[in-house]
Amino acid sequence: MSAYRVAGGLAAALLAALLIWMATYAAAPKPMVLPSVQIGGEPGERTVWVDRSKLLSDRNAAETLPAVARPQEDVVAGGTQAGGSVSNPKQIVQSWKLDKADSQILITPEKRTGTTSLPYRNTNLLEQPQGRDWRRARNGTVVYTGGWLILGVSLALALFLFARGRIRIAEGRSSGTVERFNQVERANHWMTATAFVVLALTGLVVLYGKPLLLPFISPSAFHEVASISAWLHMAASVAFAIGVVAMAWLWLRENLPSRLDVEWLKEGGGFLSDGRHNPPARKFNAGQKIVFWGVTLGGLAALISGVTLMFPFAWLGFDGMQWAQLAHAVIALLMIALIIGHIYIGTVGMEGAIDAMWSGRVDRNWAKEHHSLWYRDISGNWRDPDGTGTEQTSSTHHHHPKAAE
Amino acid sequence: MARMKFLCDSDRCIECNACSTVCKNEHGVPWGILRRRVVTINDGGPGEKSIATSCMHCTDAPCIAVCPVNCIYQTDIGIVLHNKDICIGCGYCFYACPFGAPQYPQASNFGSRGKMDKCTYCAGGPEKPGSEAEYKKYGRNRIAEGKLPLCAEVCSTRALLAGDGDIVSQIYRERIVRRGYGAGAWGWSTAYYSSQAVQG
Numbered sequence: 001m002s003a004y005r006v007a008g009g010l011a012a013a014l015l016a017a018l019l020i021w022m023a024t025y026a027a028a029p030k031p032m033v034l035p036s037v038q039i040g041g042e043p044g045e046r047t048v049w050v051d052r053s054k055l056l057s058d059r060n061a062a063e064t065l066p067a068v069a070r071p072q073e074d075v076v077a078g079g080t081q082a083g084g085s086v087s088n089p090k091q092i093v094q095s096w097k098l099d100k101a102d103s104q105i106l107i108t109p110e111k112r113t114g115t116t117s118l119p120y121r122n123t124n125l126l127e128q129p130q131g132r133d134w135r136r137a138r139n140g141t142v143v144y145t146g147g148w149l150i151l152g153v154s155l156a157l158a159l160f161l162f163a164r165g166r167i168r169i170a171e172g173r174s175s176g177t178v179e180r181f182n183q184v185e186r187a188n189h190w191m192t193a194t195a196f197v198v199l200a201l202t203g204l205v206v207l208y209g210k211p212l213l214l215p216f217i218s219p220s221a222f223h224e225v226a227s228i229s230a231w232l233h234m235a236a237s238v239a240f241a242i243g244v245v246a247m248a249w250l251w252l253r254e255n256l257p258s259r260l261d262v263e264w265l266k267e268g269g270g271f272l273s274d275g276r277h278n279p280p281a282r283k284f285n286a287g288q289k290i291v292f293w294g295v296t297l298g299g300l301a302a303l304i305s306g307v308t309l310m311f312p313f314a315w316l317g318f319d320g321m322q323w324a325q326l327a328h329a330v331i332a333l334l335m336i337a338l339i340i341g342h343i344y345i346g347t348v349g350m351e352g353a354i355d356a357m358w359s360g361r362v363d364r365n366w367a368k369e370h371h372s373l374w375y376r377d378i379s380g381n382w383r384d385p386d387g388t389g390t391e392q393t394s395s396t397h398h399h400h401p402k403a404a405e
Numbered sequence: 406m407a408r409m410k411f412l413c414d415s416d417r418c419i420e421c422n423a424c425s426t427v428c429k430n431e432h433g434v435p436w437g438i439l440r441r442r443v444v445t446i447n448d449g450g451p452g453e454k455s456i457a458t459s460c461m462h463c464t465d466a467p468c469i470a471v472c473p474v475n476c477i478y479q480t481d482i483g484i485v486l487h488n489k490d491i492c493i494g495c496g497y498c499f500y501a502c503p504f505g506a507p508q509y510p511q512a513s514n515f516g517s518r519g520k521m522d523k524c525t526y527c528a529g530g531p532e533k534p535g536s537e538a539e540y541k542k543y544g545r546n547r548i549a550e551g552k553l554p555l556c557a558e559v560c561s562t563r564a565l566l567a568g569d570g571d572i573v574s575q576i577y578r579e580r581i582v583r584r585g586y587g588a589g590a591w592g593w594s595t596a597y598y599s600s601q602a603v604q605g
Contacts (some may be wrong), residue, residue: 001522032602033469038407039528040482040550049407049482049550053568056553060576061562082442083531086481096408098463098481098598102574104599105581109503113457114446118436124446125505129595135467135501206473214475223491226474230493307459312518321501333482372548 004348008161013257015155026144030136033088046226111318121313136324143207144324146333151335157344167271167350169365177361178378185250186360192295193241198236200336204230207329236305244299251292254283261286262371270370283374294338302331408483409526410570410597411557412577413457415588417564420445420455424556424565428459430529431555434546436510440524441556448604454588457556457565460485460506460524461596464603468498468507476521484526489542494518503595527554527566570597 023204041047041387086092109129116123183190205213205226214222264286265278279285284292305328308314346353352366367375434440439460446452462485469477469485476491477498484490496518498507510519529546532539541545547555557567566573574590581587598604 032600033467033482034466035479035483036479037486037531038481039484040480042406045406047407047411047482048555049548050569050572052551052553053407055576056557056566056568057572057576058578063563068478083480092406092481093464095406095601097603099574100535101578102570102590102598105574105577105587106592106594107591109595109599112446114444115448116442116444116552118439118442120439122505123439123442124444126446126456127503127595128505129500129503129590129599132595132599133505135471138497178595210473210475219488221489222474223493224476227493230495264508286513312499320501325500354581372463385522 002165004160004360006167008158008163008165012158012162015151015158019148019155022144022147023141030095030140035086035092036089037083039083053340071384088141122318125318128318130318130322137326138329142329142333145330146336149333149337150340153340157341157349161344161348164271166348169363170369171351171365172279173352173366174364176353176364177359178364178367178375179360180356180362180367181360183360186357188246188250189357190241191239191248195236195240195243196295196335196339198232199240200332200339202236203235203329203332204336205229206233221328225245235308237303240299241303244296244303247292248296251284251293254294255289257286258282261289278369278372280372281370281374283371285371291338291342294335298331298335298338302328302335305331406482406551409462409568409571410483410573410593412573412590412593413460413461413555414564414566414568414577414580415454415456415591416560416584416586418443418455419562420565421561422456423559423561427559428524432525433540434522434544435510438510438522440506440508440522444601445575456591457560458506459556460502460526461504461592462524462526463498463503463596465596465600467501467503470499471501473497480528483547484528486525486528486530486543487521487523488522488531489522492520493566494520498523504592527552 040049109127111128111130112126113124116124118124146211206229209226209229213225217225259278260282264281267279269285269287305324306315308324309319309328316324346357354364354367356362364375365381418573421445422443422518423481425439425443426548428434428441429439430518432440438463441457443457445452445455462479462483464483466477466479466485469479473495474491474493476493477485477487496507496509498521499505499509499586506523507521508523525543526548527545528548529535529539530543532542532551534546545555547553552558554567560566566576567579577587
């Protein structure tokens, strides 16, 4: 068993354990917010604010009734210290349960706005109970969807690596290479890639930092991490936007869907078998086209929703801002899952694939096996397996390479 | 032990704005920040009502749940406070808050808002009660002095009630019985009884 398969097995075991751990949280009832700081004295103790409230009650009664003479009572607990931690938060929340008497005065929650003389945005809001729905969606649906996506895709890839091992160049490396991506394409790819990784990590800090990072570092250290993340997230979006537009301009034509893609997908890209035969592909196969469209269309959607979030309430109201945030997070999580697959197949998953973006030149046998039609077009001698040296690419020439001269 | 709540009797509120003014004065709240404000519904029409609104210090507070840095916290008497040293100004609490309570100084470019500010129920923040540091960031701490929020204390018609939830609710219910009508406790179902766990 190769080292790759062993690593795949270990990673799969670890990821499966993480998925199960996350699933227990996903299945459990969603936690309530509990009080954490004690300023009100011991449970059951009379406090000064209750006495104050009773005075208020007396004043209210005195409006229409004769003044009540209240007996002088001892000084009670109150007057707060900085506050320790609460020892019985669940019990306290239990004591906040609905009183039958209160149910008489409750009004059905609904979104209500009114009028104010204030010159600021949103000050006419009276109530938007949907804020609680947004909280449930963000803290529940989005957080766990992201968990399933990221851990699930990673687990699937680890299992694939375990079962299948690394996809080798079936004929082994040849002695020659052909150019696949020029300097402009590679520079743009890596700029976009760097920006994406920064955006992904900083976004994940904002979504998952509180449960996954804060328990391990101090609140002030986490504050620094989160502030830097929030700032970097917006800074990196500029590079990402430029990169995605340039990518679309450079590669759009070659990524238009064709009939070959259906065949390619039907055969699973040829990844499932060891043989030399892979479904034919031009410069980009269907898998790469999925990544391309995922990055350009997903990137565009992420940029639009992201810019919306940068200018809160500039053109959307509460509903719009809440949906923009949810959409932004879900699109980003889908893209992260897609890019995890992209990184896998470009590095660990397939021998010779990284060269395309690193040096820009790929092995002739790699090109022949994975992009047969593209290789035929650029070399004109795809039946010649020996690859006699480095050859300048050209889509037209049909001569034997210069190195042979 | 107390569970502090706000209740605005909309049949009494006369939209004098004393509550929001005295709040600004007491806590030195800067321009553009409103810890309490008065909203009028059906303005100029039949059934016009004014309601003084602010942070309601919710049970199962959604702002605390969505805060990505855990800067907002609840005390054992229900008051929801925040730590300005931890806030990153992301604005999530504003999307989650049912009452539009969180405020941010100078919304500058690219969503980089300043640190959130909101009603503290006159209970300051995590600094030492009554200290200068606490006053600068959060305003006066009346709760530490055994007093109730000033906005309700100055209310000339006693429309705005602040204090222990049971007592405040009882005052309001007695009023309804005495005068024979009442529009209901604005925001209470959303603020205090919205999640399954607290519906009894």
